[in-house]
Amino acid sequence: MNKTVKKIGVSLLLVILLPLLIFVVLEISSLKENEKVIERIYENQLDAILFSVNQYSEDIAGSWRGRINSSIALNEPETSAFREVTKNFLNENPSILTIIISDEKGNSITIFNNDNANQIEKTDTKAIKNFFTNNSDKINRLFLYEKSGYLKIEPVEEKLLPGSSTLLFLLDAINNESKYCVMLIDAESFIRLVLSRKILSVAQDEFAVFVYNSDIKIGFNAPANLKTDDVKIEKALWLLPEYKLGITLKSGTIESLVKERTVTNFILILVLTLVLIAGLIIVFRNIKKEVELAQIKSDFVSNVSHELRTPLSLISMFAETLELGRVKSDEKRQEYYKIISSETSRLGGIVNKILNFSQIEAGKRKYHIEKVNINDLAENVVNTYRFHLQSKGFKFSYELEDKLPSIKADGEAVSEAVINLIDNAVKYSLYRKEILLKTGITNGKVFIEVRDKGIGISEENRQKIFEKFFRVTSGNLHNTKGTGLGLTIVKHIMDAHGGEVTLESKAGAGSSFKLNFNLKDEK
Ligand code: ADP
Numbered sequence: 001m002n003k004t005v006k007k008i009g010v011s012l013l014l015v016i017l018l019p020l021l022i023f024v025v026l027e028i029s030s031l032k033e034n035e036k037v038i039e040r041i042y043e044n045q046l047d048a049i050l051f052s053v054n055q056y057s058e059d060i061a062g063s064w065r066g067r068i069n070s071s072i073a074l075n076e077p078e079t080s081a082f083r084e085v086t087k088n089f090l091n092e093n094p095s096i097l098t099i100i101i102s103d104e105k106g107n108s109i110t111i112f113n114n115d116n117a118n119q120i121e122k123t124d125t126k127a128i129k130n131f132f133t134n135n136s137d138k139i140n141r142l143f144l145y146e147k148s149g150y151l152k153i154e155p156v157e158e159k160l161l162p163g164s165s166t167l168l169f170l171l172d173a174i175n176n177e178s179k180y181c182v183m184l185i186d187a188e189s190f191i192r193l194v195l196s197r198k199i200l201s202v203a204q205d206e207f208a209v210f211v212y213n214s215d216i217k218i219g220f221n222a223p224a225n226l227k228t229d230d231v232k233i234e235k236a237l238w239l240l241p242e243y244k245l246g247i248t249l250k251s252g253t254i255e256s257l258v259k260e261r262t263v264t265n266f267i268l269i270l271v272l273t274l275v276l277i278a279g280l281i282i283v284f285r286n287i288k289k290e291v292e293l294a295q296i297k298s299d300f301v302s303n304v305s306h307e308l309r310t311p312l313s314l315i316s317m318f319a320e321t322l323e324l325g326r327v328k329s330d331e332k333r334q335e336y337y338k339i340i341s342s343e344t345s346r347l348g349g350i351v352n353k354i355l356n357f358s359q360i361e362a363g364k365r366k367y368h369i370e371k372v373n374i375n376d377l378a379e380n381v382v383n384t385y386r387f388h389l390q391s392k393g394f395k396f397s398y399e400l401e402d403k404l405p406s407i408k409a410d411g412e413a414v415s416e417a418v419i420n421l422i423d424n425a426v427k428y429s430l431y432r433k434e435i436l437l438k439t440g441i442t443n444g445k446v447f448i449e450v451r452d453k454g455i456g457i458s459e460e461n462r463q464k465i466f467e468k469f470f471r472v473t474s475g476n477l478h479n480t481k482g483t484g485l486g487l488t489i490v491k492h493i494m495d496a497h498g499g500e501v502t503l504e505s506k507a508g509a510g511s512s513f514k515l516n517f518n519l520k521d522e523k
Pocket of ligand 1: 485
């Protein structure tokens, strides 16, 4: 590859590709980090939701205590007025089974049973007394909490009623005597009737929440495919510690959600990178083409100068000799005239080629299409060139197919193309000097072929030789003069005729250029 192209390639690589790769690597490595951050944020959110459910249950229990306290402030527990109020309260809250109000020792007990619940009888006073004795630690703690202004509601493991959960809390003192309340509640109905409202409001459409222990599993907002095993975060219910509160995303896990995002981001980065790399390749290719073209153009200028200089100096040298009358014999003079004439026509040929090419480039070349007999055209070329070729030591033969249909073409342009091919066959046949001009018809196409036994064209150059200014620069070829325009003109002429040039060649063994004309257009 050309040095300049290499330099540009390396700069592109350093300035664009390298930073791009660093950026991609950083982005991809930070994807994992982002994944963790998002997961943490989600977990915190789930945590906060469970916290708010717990807080709500405490608030509810706190409001119950408030109700009992306000009744006690008006009427002592034993009075019928108190009983009435409490009965209503229990009716409103079916998840409360029993309320027991007592002092800290379990004496002076008042029991209120919810109508439709198992009854705790007065005769159970012994059990109640035991309950207070067993939980004296908790009672003392509640008392201390209250002194420091914290009204705690304490869940107690011990069950006074089978199947119920127990809450214990301090009530306002009556006549300076501390009163405690033991509240037995039906956990399941508390969850279903009271907690459900809050849970459904925080879960919205996004989350599924479960409240469960080993026997009971209650799902809120949970699709059938989700089980308690799927919960992402699990916390104990503060008021009912034997129950767990669990939460998870309704659709898929957080991991899969985050993974999905990560994969999408990853694909996006990858696609962007590929697009950028593709863009870079296109830019590089264009630059490479331009640099090569610039190189080729400068070669062209030096080639053409060289091509023009040789005939010009020959013409001027022989003309000067003749002018000075130094040539004595008629024979020599005749020979010099011939050289001047042939060099002039060579000059004309080169100038014509360049003019033709510049016309083609400017899109100004016009073709005069008429009926052309390819055999007549070939014969004309043979007649004009036979002597010239034979004098150069070429064996020039021709094979013309009988009764060829005529084609529609610009005869002059096609002759020019054939002459360019013959010129090349002459220039690039160094040892075996044989040229065959052939016409024929194959696959519905009329062709005229120029075949030589010259140096041939290597496979890698077979396409390139039709590009403008392109010349094969290896081997002996740099000695052969040329402009790199001959085949470009041939190809253009054939394109303008809707035909094509085909080339068969073997390096070292010769080449065959065929001009193929479509017949179906001619009818
Ligand atoms: P020029 O002959 O002026 O260099 P052309 O466009 O006619 O330009 O040809 C381009 C290149 O193709 C030539 O430089 C030569 O290397 C190669 N070429 C063309 N014709 C032949 C041929 N008959 N045999 C071998 N090489 C050829």
